[in-house]
Amino acid sequence: MKMVTLTVDGQTETIVVEDRTTLVDGLRDHIGCTSVNVGCEQGICGACTVLLDEVPVRSCLMLAVQAEGRQVTTVAGLRTLDPERGPILQESFREAHGLQCGFCTPGMLLTARSLLCQTAEPDDDTIRDALHGNLCRCTGYEQIIESVQLAAERLADGAGAHRHGD
Amino acid sequence: MKAAPFQYVRVESVQEAAVLLAERDARLLAGGQSLMPALALREQTTGKLVDITGLRELRGVEIDEQQVVVGAAEPLRTLELSGSFAAAVPLLAQAIRTVAAMAIRSRCTLGGSIAWADPTSQLPATLLACDADVITSQRTVTLEQLYATSGSPLAPDEVILQVRIPTHAQARFGLRHVRRTHITWPVAGAAALVDHRGVRLGLYGAGPRPVLITASTAQDALAQLPSRLDPPSDERAGSRYRRRVLPVLARRALEQTEGDGDTTGDIERTNR
Numbered sequence: 001m002k003m004v005t006l007t008v009d010g011q012t013e014t015i016v017v018e019d020r021t022t023l024v025d026g027l028r029d030h031i032g033c034t035s036v037n038v039g040c041e042q043g044i045c046g047a048c049t050v051l052l053d054e055v056p057v058r059s060c061l062m063l064a065v066q067a068e069g070r071q072v073t074t075v076a077g078l079r080t081l082d083p084e085r086g087p088i089l090q091e092s093f094r095e096a097h098g099l100q101c102g103f104c105t106p107g108m109l110l111t112a113r114s115l116l117c118q119t120a121e122p123d124d125d126t127i128r129d130a131l132h133g134n135l136c137r138c139t140g141y142e143q144i145i146e147s148v149q150l151a152a153e154r155l156a157d158g159a160g161a162h163r164h165g166d
Numbered sequence: 167m168k169a170a171p172f173q174y175v176r177v178e179s180v181q182e183a184a185v186l187l188a189e190r191d192a193r194l195l196a197g198g199q200s201l202m203p204a205l206a207l208r209e210q211t212t213g214k215l216v217d218i219t220g221l222r223e224l225r226g227v228e229i230d231e232q233q234v235v236v237g238a239a240e241p242l243r244t245l246e247l248s249g250s251f252a253a254a255v256p257l258l259a260q261a262i263r264t265v266a267a268m269a270i271r272s273r274c275t276l277g278g279s280i281a282w283a284d285p286t287s288q289l290p291a292t293l294l295a296c297d298a299d300v301i302t303s304q305r306t307v308t309l310e311q312l313y314a315t316s317g318s319p320l321a322p323d324e325v326i327l328q329v330r331i332p333t334h335a336q337a338r339f340g341l342r343h344v345r346r347t348h349i350t351w352p353v354a355g356a357a358a359l360v361d362h363r364g365v366r367l368g369l370y371g372a373g374p375r376p377v378l379i380t381a382s383t384a385q386d387a388l389a390q391l392p393s394r395l396d397p398p399s400d401e402r403a404g405s406r407y408r409r410r411v412l413p414v415l416a417r418r419a420l421e422q423t424e425g426d427g428d429t430t431g432d433i434e435r436t437n438r
Contacts, residue, residue, distance in 0.1 A: 041168075055272045
């Protein structure tokens, strides 16, 4: 067993885990972060994507003990981490129907946020290339691409000044 | 599925890692993007994981006019985001961008990829085409020499420290592969590098090891190709398919070096 201290969505957490416990199991079972989903547990599906020091990682492909001293962001902390892109991404996914069951959505949002940090106005191919590691069984992906495009447009338009709906 | 129990050790130095790795049933943990799935699926087990990812001496990228030196545990993401890396070794930079997904490239490393030595991976074959050297805790060898033996390319207590790639900013290059999904390794592919010294062609999915063909011309390289193939059969493709598709991919990669300057287009047109 190992004691691990890490920051999750701004909160310092100390947990005691088995050496073999993956980060996703540590987050869900020991800290209660159930927004991080466990899909395949072998790095294929992307449902467990979190940000580790703001970089997207598969939390099933690293150990909880490897997160010692690191800053983890789940989708629950996205709006606080990135008050500019976080809310606009979430609203764009809702408005452009970028989700149905929602299982893949936390991973999609966190990956899309990293894309928009790297490339402010990504074209269609760039979005597909960034998101191909996140599987979605509902939408057929087209609406997810549109959601990210919508978010990028709104960010380019001036940080959500032209928000509509609500 | 969950991995079977093991002990985890984060080491403070390469020497400490080497001592632990000399024990029976210990494995080095680099980015873990191949080892962790293998453990979770219980295709492999280990008594002890020796984590070297925190070692500063295994990180960093140095670029000068002759070569690029990459710390063995530096994540691919660093290389992918570096404009000077892409300018110095454009073929390798392009191959890196095709590896799995963003959230995997953020942990995956060149050292890990070389040690894992998957013959269907684009990285070892591309590094062969680039004539990379591997500096380990025990020796400095060309990647070609490292892969010349069968079995594990490294001694149990050997740690890869750096990968040294000669720059090929002036060379022409091409990369073509087929794959079923972006996440798993490709079915087969070819990485071609052509300069005034000749042709270097790295093939993946072509045999039990990545295959390197060197020749003075593209025609010579393609003529050698059939006799060099001993492709595997696995869940992604049969040996016969790989034997048929590899000459086509090699020809297209070589055509890419010659012609239209289309080095950024689809790497696997047939797959889209």
